[in-house]
Amino acid sequence: MSRNLIKKSMKHVKTFLVSLAFIGLSLSAVKAQVTIVDQGTIGSLTWVLTSDSVLTVSGNGAIPDYGWGDSPWFSHNHFIATIAIGSDVTGIGERAFEQCNNLISITIPENIASIGNLAFQNCGNLGTVNFNAIACATMGSGIFDNINTLNIGEMVENIPASAFLDYNIGTVNFNAINCTTVGNGSGGAFGQSISALNIGNRVKSIPNRIFSGCGFLTPLIIPDSIISIGDYAFASCKMLPYIESYALIPPILGLNAFEMVIHQPVYVLCQVKDDYINAPGWGDHFTNIRSFGIPPKQELCMISVDENNHNEIVWKVQDAVNSYNIYREGTQTDDYILVANVDYNSQNRWVDTASDASVRSYRYKVSALDGDCDEEGELSEPHKTMHLTINAGTSNNIWNLIWTAYNGVSFQTYNILRSVDGSSFENIGSMASGGNTSFTDNNAPVGNIYYVVEIVLNNPCVLHKSLSSIKSNIASNDPVGISETQAEKIKIYPNPTSGTLRIESGDLQIENIQILDIAGKTIQQFNDTKTINVSQLSSGIYFVKLRTDKGELTKKVIKE
Secondary structure, three states, rough: OOHHHHHHHHHHHHHHHHHHOOOOOHHHHHHOOOEEEEEEOOOOEEEEEEOOOOOEEEEOEOOOOOOOOOOOOOHHOOOOEEEEOOOOOEEEEEOOOOOOOOOOOEEEOOOOEEOOOOOOOOOOOOOOEOOOOOEEOOOOOOOOOOEEEEEEEOOOOOOOOEEOOOHHHHHEEEEOOOOOOOOOOOOOEEOOOOOEEEEEEOOEEEOOOOOOOOOOOOOOOEEEOOOOOOOOOOOOOOOOOOOOOOOOOEEEOOOOOOOOOOOOEEOOOOHHHHHHHHHHHOOOOOOEEEEEOOOOOEEEEEEEEEEOOOOOEEOOOOOOOOEEEEEEOOOOOOOEEEEEEOOOOOOOOOEEEOOOOOOOOOEEEEEEEOOOOOOOOOOOOOOOOOEEEEEEOOOOOOOOEOOOOOOOOOOOEEEEEEOOOOOOOOEEEEEEEEOOOOEEEEEOOOOOEEEEEEEEEEEEEEEEEEEEEEEEOOOOOOOOOHHHHOOOOEEEEOOOEHHHEEEEEEOOOOOEEEEOOOOOOEEEEEEOOEEEEEOOOEEEEEEEEEEOEEEEEEEEEOOO
């Protein structure tokens, strides 16, 4: 070859390469072009397997039934990763795609009217089935192995009875907006193995029996588009932990739509809770219809006593809510009365100024309110406060302390605190919390003495400051509680009396008056008053306990 011819040939090669680069191709792209691996015809259908592992079946008619290994593409089954079925194909025959173990997903197109036995058997990697067949009339047995995700398309109108009965299915995405029937059988379309169901937000009706017997379905979410739920649609779905319905109008329920699903809670929007309770098939079937937004059960942290003998209630802060309700036990056991509502953004502490810890113990509960309708959650477990009393021992400077046990929190130790001035307390003893609620101080100082029982918490309450202990009321051996000069200003007469007691207090302000029997039990209580009617009391000895702005005073009176 002459030098000029070689140069001319090289010029043509360079021109060809430049042209390929100009149109966005390369030599490697030319080599990677999809090629046909195998192909053929089946009656009016054609099939083509290409080098990208796609098997395409197209034409008019149904893919016929085959015996094991008889399909024309069977020798390539391990190579096939995708199957594309044409929109005019009307059926998938028996064993048609058996043992395509590299097949990951399959779409059943709209015109498919039947699927034969074992059609996708032993396709071990098949995880997703897109079922779009509009009016599939029959489905054989053993079509699939297991299905991770089954997508029911929007245009599906009919699903054969027991169509997916034999398969373990992880999630069903049900989007059929026109599906009204499930074959002609009495059973459902699915077995017990469905673990999750997602109903599309365009679906209006749930067909009769479709999910009956799905015993492991958990949970059920009903979108706001649902108008009706068919006969036995969710019968025997016994494992449902709860049902959520977002429909503003309670869906019309068919016969026994939720047969054997009774005690599971049904959550609805708070605005329509009463509508569900009054709707046929809802309120007369389900025993527990609730509102969304009900906050969880709350917990009290502690109830202590402040410097004014008022109970200080502290609760644990959990997730954000609207507010908290505080309840105090009334005059009957377990009858709790709402005494306060505290905004969530306020401090998680409330002082009950109506309480008097020096008189008695109290029990409290707390709850949370949340949601658009301020739905209230379950009340907490109660806490019961300590009430400390004091009485003289067998000789001077011996004082016996008795208190009611604190209930509601775990702790190991009671500390006994003592003070000679009512303000600075020291620990004079500790004792285990296991049921013993009395202590004797055998070495008390001479004169007035004050005591408090303290509990040290295992886990301090979290507030604006760390609160690590619970305290009782202050109990004292001081029978007056106020100075002798102040006590002289108080006169109670006539004494003895047959019916009326008059009280003079000078410039002292009386805050509370209690009538105690000889055992120390409060039998009457009054607020700021100068006259007390005791005519209804039996004859005997009583005590009048006065709380003033300067302290307390107790005097004995006789009722004739």
